[in-house]
Amino acid sequence: HLIYGLNRRKQKLEALQRKMKFTCFGGKKLARARTTVYAGQHETWLKAYQSARNRTMMIQGRRQGKFSNNLFQYHIEEGVLIYRCSSEKREIPLKIEFHQYKEELERAVRLPHNTPGKAVAYVLEDHGAYFIIKAIVEMEEKAKSEDTEQGVIGIDINVNHIAVSETDGCGNCVLLKTVKMPLDGKNRKQRKHQIDQTVKEVVLECVRSHKPLVMEDLDFQKTKSKMRYGNRRQNKMLSDFATRKIEEAIVRRCWKEGYGVKKVNPANTSKIGKEKYSKRMGCTVHMAAAYVIARRGMGME
Known part of the structure; x- marks a missing residue:
């Protein structure tokens, strides 16, 4: 069975390499809808398809x-x-x-x-x-502020909010706050708008303090590939958690404002924040995790 599976995958790989790449003007979804949603309504489908294509x-x-x-x-x-x-x-x-x-x-x-x-x-x-x-237009690249000696802005990205922490040059906490990011029940355009507004508010802390931003190097691809084996609530949470779009929005906004973005290892940030800082500082676990991320970006964790 293993040999058969390996040979089958080799055949699929060779077929994909031989296959000519193509572009579907108007969108694949609308092209496929000709035999499903618009079945028996060719004139209606053709009008919608031409409108989308042009x-x-x-x-x-x-x-x-x-x-x-x-x-x-x-x-x-x-x-x-x-x-x-x-x-x-x-x-x-x-x-x-x-x-x-x-x-x-x-x-x-x-x-x-x-x-x-x-x-x-x-x-x-x-x-x-x-x-x-x-x-x-091609915008002029600004000089990025990446100096962490005077402190950084650390963020912890979550499903419905972003926890923000600011440190000084000694690694002490200066600011803790939460920026809400409600994505549940919104369509694609509304989610994009909400992400942009949340990221804008987060990066304003970099502009106010003149400090670079530190975030986790997250990767949920492996976790999302196992969604078929999880429960419905967890699958819904992972689907709404558009980490790649959030990261791209943060990097793009920081580039426009002229501040660098440093990514750190996300291992045990929430656990360290809960055990060492959450109770002592009187803050949530996510805020404490943002503080740990900020200190890790300064080389103190």
């Missing part, structure tokens, strides 16, 4: 030229984005205002001809009654 378009940037793009010309002073329609040989002016990171976009457009980082790409999203236009 909903988004990205125009790549170009660092040659004045306006950083071939088809779009962003006039900063007038606040007008002009679309050059080559098929009809005319220009379509669009009154537009970019809000977040507007300074970065204007900096890229004002860069001299053929300068690295000048290219600006634009993404158009069709929402039926209106369009959303997004600009993609």
